[in-house]
Amino acid sequence: MARLDDDRTFGWGWGRHRWLIHPARWAYRFLHRSERYADPEKMVRGYEDAIATSIRIFGPDGGPTNNGRHHLATELERTGQLAEARVLREEVLNAYRRHRDSEDPGVLAAEEYLAANLYRSGMFDEARPLFTHVRDSRERTLGSEDPATQRPGNWLAAMDSNQEQG
Numbered sequence: 001m002a003r004l005d006d007d008r009t010f011g012w013g014w015g016r017h018r019w020l021i022h023p024a025r026w027a028y029r030f031l032h033r034s035e036r037y038a039d040p041e042k043m044v045r046g047y048e049d050a051i052a053t054s055i056r057i058f059g060p061d062g063g064p065t066n067n068g069r070h071h072l073a074t075e076l077e078r079t080g081q082l083a084e085a086r087v088l089r090e091e092v093l094n095a096y097r098r099h100r101d102s103e104d105p106g107v108l109a110a111e112e113y114l115a116a117n118l119y120r121s122g123m124f125d126e127a128r129p130l131f132t133h134v135r136d137s138r139e140r141t142l143g144s145e146d147p148a149t150q151r152p153g154n155w156l157a158a159m160d161s162n163q164e165q166g
Helices: 018-033 040-058 063-078 082-099 105-120 124-142 147-165
Strands: none
Touching: 040 063, 063 082, 063 105, 082 105, 105 124, 105 147, 124 147
């Protein structure tokens, strides 16, 4: 495989590909600003089409495919379809775990999104270990004062207060 001057490999792997990031951001902004996608159902169909295209080009575990799944899950959660979004969140997390270390920021973010979905669905027992793992991992790497570390702790505290009240 050819190498860049800074010793990073390039190709279709999981590295940073700036030539993909900018068009993906543009497409995301376009979808959210376009009147054609103001309807949530049309937005979901648009994301599903984009994911199908990404799977054909980048494969089922490709970075753009997982980004599309993440955005579709966010849209489904926004419309209250938590169970459908949970399936996508699990697919994203599993793909990240297959290609990255468990302490990778992307894996931790996917884990936190899945845990938040579980929390919103009232599945506290399933969400708790995910939030705990994210908090502990970020505490080791970022420190206890970082907002990204404190966020899972806030979710855990909210879970504890909900269980005390209920």
